[in-house]
Amino acid sequence: xxxxxxxxxxxxxxxxxxxxxxxxxxxxxxxxxxxxxxxxxxxxxxxxxxxxxxxxxxxxxxxxxxxxxxxxxxxxxxxxxxxxxxxxxxxxxxxxxxxxxxxxxxxxxxxxxxxxxxxxxxxxxxxxxxxxxxxxxxxxxxxxxxxxxxxxxxxxxxxxxxxxxxxxx
Numbered sequence: 001x002x003x004x005x006x007x008x009x010x011x012x013x014x015x016x017x018x019x020x021x022x023x024x025x026x027x028x029x030x031x032x033x034x035x036x037x038x039x040x041x042x043x044x045x046x047x048x049x050x051x052x053x054x055x056x057x058x059x060x061x062x063x064x065x066x067x068x069x070x071x072x073x074x075x076x077x078x079x080x081x082x083x084x085x086x087x088x089x090x091x092x093x094x095x096x097x098x099x100x101x102x103x104x105x106x107x108x109x110x111x112x113x114x115x116x117x118x119x120x121x122x123x124x125x126x127x128x129x130x131x132x133x134x135x136x137x138x139x140x141x142x143x144x145x146x147x148x149x150x151x152x153x154x155x156x157x158x159x160x161x162x163x164x165x166x167x168x169x
Contacts, residue, residue: 092104117148122145125141
């Protein structure tokens with residue numbers, strides 16, 4: 001994995017971690033103000049052979065808070081290549097940011113099916129499980145991250161937090 005991709009994935013993981021651990025406030029949604037995303041414009045940005053730039057585009061949308069565009073981009077990329085684990089990962093990150101934890105878990109799980117050593121996908125799924133108060137599964141995912149990368153400080157911190165939540169439950 002190249003350094004730029006790793007840096008962006010780590011930054012996105014931190015952003016997701018902060019979003020998931022903030023107190024949950026009710027959100028008001030007005031469907032009449034929802035933005036229509038032009039799929040043709042997004043398709044134009046998906047090259048036939050994926051490059052580092054195309055791998056990173058969803059993270060750029062996510063950093064700007066444009067989660068719907070990130071989801072659309074990933075969905076279209078997955079249609080082109082259903083075995084593209086990174087796009088399932090980024091789509092899950094966007095769903096996590098939108099607090100749609102069930103869809104996030106489904107996408108993290110698919111990324112993991114495609115790449116069983118995808119530590120960031122396990123971490124993201126653990127955070128989604130924490131948000132759903134499913135501490136046992138969060139703990140299992142954080143432990144898997146530590147099996148893949150024993151020095152992962154964020155996973156150690158997440159594991160400790162999940163264990164504390166479980167004991168105070």
